[in-house]
Amino acid sequence: MDLALPRLSPDTEPLDERDRALVRAVQGGLPLVPRPYAAVAAAAGMSEAEVISRLRRLAERGVIRRLGVVVRHRELGYTANAMVVWDVPDDRVAKLGRCLAAYPFVTLCYRRPRRPPAWPYNLFCMIHGRSREGVLAQVDQLVRECGLDALPRAVLFSRRRFKQRGAWYGGDARDAG
């Protein structure tokens, strides 16, 4: 998978006010009732049919990239969370990024800008594992199989999670959710 990021362009329309109200109303989670969109509709001041058609449209536009369970990975036993980063020559980033992303234990993989001298790395991936030893063994496997041994790297385990929430979208009417 190798997707260009959507860019702000004429077809990336900003949300209208009713979309924003809906984005706010569902971001904290859907109600666990047989007709959740009817419950959302009451809170957002629209009909169930409008909620359904607007959510479908938001999913088609890619505003909603997925809808379902959002897990708390530490509570699932994924206590070793590592951001693994490399300083890769610019002309090799695409090939190496695709190589890393092909491994099932790599859950995110991005190219980002370097910020020298504090930060020389430009290829980032995340590995969530059940132990640090397991994650380090997976890093060794990536290094070996993608041919990364000559490249500077760092493995940043998380020590503490301060906040794991979705960011807040749709403006300031926080009580609307």
Place this chain on the structure above:
Amino acid sequence: MLDETDRAIINGAQGGFPVCERPYAELAARLGLDEAELLERLQRLLDDGVLDRFGPLYRAEAMGGTVTLAAMAVPAERFDEVARFVNGYPEVAHNYRRDHDLNMWFVVASDRPRRVKQVLAAIEAATGLKVYNMPRRREFHLGLRLEA
């Protein structure tokens, strides 16, 4: 403890939730459960903290907004104070302490195009610490799927 059915729900409901009048009934059928049992189990997984929520993950760029990863080198004695200040912004998500000179890593996202830069500038101004802004240039993999 999670049983096999809980695991099937977590693994099978990370995406593709139907948008129709009775979505839980449809999802339940897909998982071989009935609607009432699915709702009851989802509620328990939420109450137990295994799930953060049952809902959408948004893509800020598709709303005309932006999302970025930011990092700071925070002196140990100021870490909690700075973390409280940073986390006070509703636009900030996923703040982690990591083992590096750059020891605070957080995601900032907004549907408003200029808001992320405003938040980063406000954090720099209030803390006196440099904020390194590292937006995605390219994405090689989508979604965070963890098997339960």
